[in-house]
Amino acid sequence: MAGNLYIIKPAIGKTVSKNADNYTTELEKILKDKDFKKELRKNIIKFLRHAASVNPDIKIKRHDFSLKLEPDNILIPLLYIDNVIDFNDTFSKQDSVLYKGNIYIGMSFLMFQLSSEAMIYSLPLIVSVPYLGDKPQVDLSGLAAPIRTEIVNFFKNPDSLTPLAGRNLADCLDDLDNIFKSETWSIDKIKLSDGTSKRIKNHKKFIALTRMLANQSLSQDRLVIPSKSRGPGISKAINYAVKKFGVGYLRGGDVGFSEKDNTYHSSRRLPVSKHHFDIMIKTGEKTIDENEAFSNKKYATACYLINDSQKIRCLNSVKATIASRHTGVSDIYFYNALINALSDINSCKR
Missing domain, CATH: 3.30.160 (Double Stranded RNA Binding Domain)
Known part of the structure; x- marks a missing residue:
């Protein structure tokens, strides 16, 4: 498949349940930072353009509402927080007790095709941030800056993917149905x-x-x-992304996009x-x-x-x-x- 692929604004969120996640409030604050989301979305586009560069016939572009586009050529990127895991060691320094360790933030970068809302690409990510403090409970909000930096740096660095993984992403962009044949x-x-x-x-x-x-x-x-347990969270994120997209696609017709209520129906995700x-x-x-x-x-x-x-x-x-x-x-x-x-x-x- 050669031609232009249009990327709508990536959805950024989390699927961790409130019962399992001790950092719900802090994560909300980190992910809602406007400058962070703007920088991240810009570098996700660059990341995909770099992957597609091995095939000169594929062009990655931002979605433009002024154009009449084929829904098969529009992609929804989704980056979500899958899990947050911390651990620490307790040790004494003179008369005080310190807690030293790392916090791991597990993420997934997924892409969906708009017409079918089907997943066409999946990449698990892990961000590790060290901390040192005087309290046993990690203060995630205090680590907000390095967490944001590490997430953005993955998409900013063209060497983040191994050659084979980069090739897989390039093949996916070249043939959006390839994932279901693999x-x-x-x-x-x-x-x-x-x-x-x-x-x-x-x-x-x-x-x-x-x-x-x-x-x-x-x-x-x-x-x-x-994991199947993440399915409901992923579905909510896709529904949100489609809602933000702001148009409806009438399946089975030749009308393309129309300014209607969102009436998407998913046959496979x-x-x-x-x-x-x-x-x-x-x-x-x-x-x-x-x-x-x-x-x-x-x-x-x-x-x-x-x-x-x-x-x-x-x-x-x-x-x-x-x-x-x-x-x-x-x-x-x-x-x-x-x-x-x-x-x-x-x-x-x-």
């Missing part, structure tokens, strides 16, 4: 070994981060479908997964050296991605020096080993 994947069950269940303090956070990391790594050469992975996580901890001031430990994580046709084993370990002034040690080192293990699935043992 192999689609999803991650279903995530299990922790008995030993891991005893070591990890917060199972929910660990499993959520595992899913985010695995989705991101798998998406480099496979189409990974968002998220493709059905053809292949499914289960993940098993095994962890280990070993003290290498110990004295009065500190102890050196090795934290190892093995991730087994299993489906009917293959078993992928990703193994990584991190060494950590734990000072005696630490008043508590979180899951931070197992998190780091998990991140390293799942950073490049293609290099894992099959």
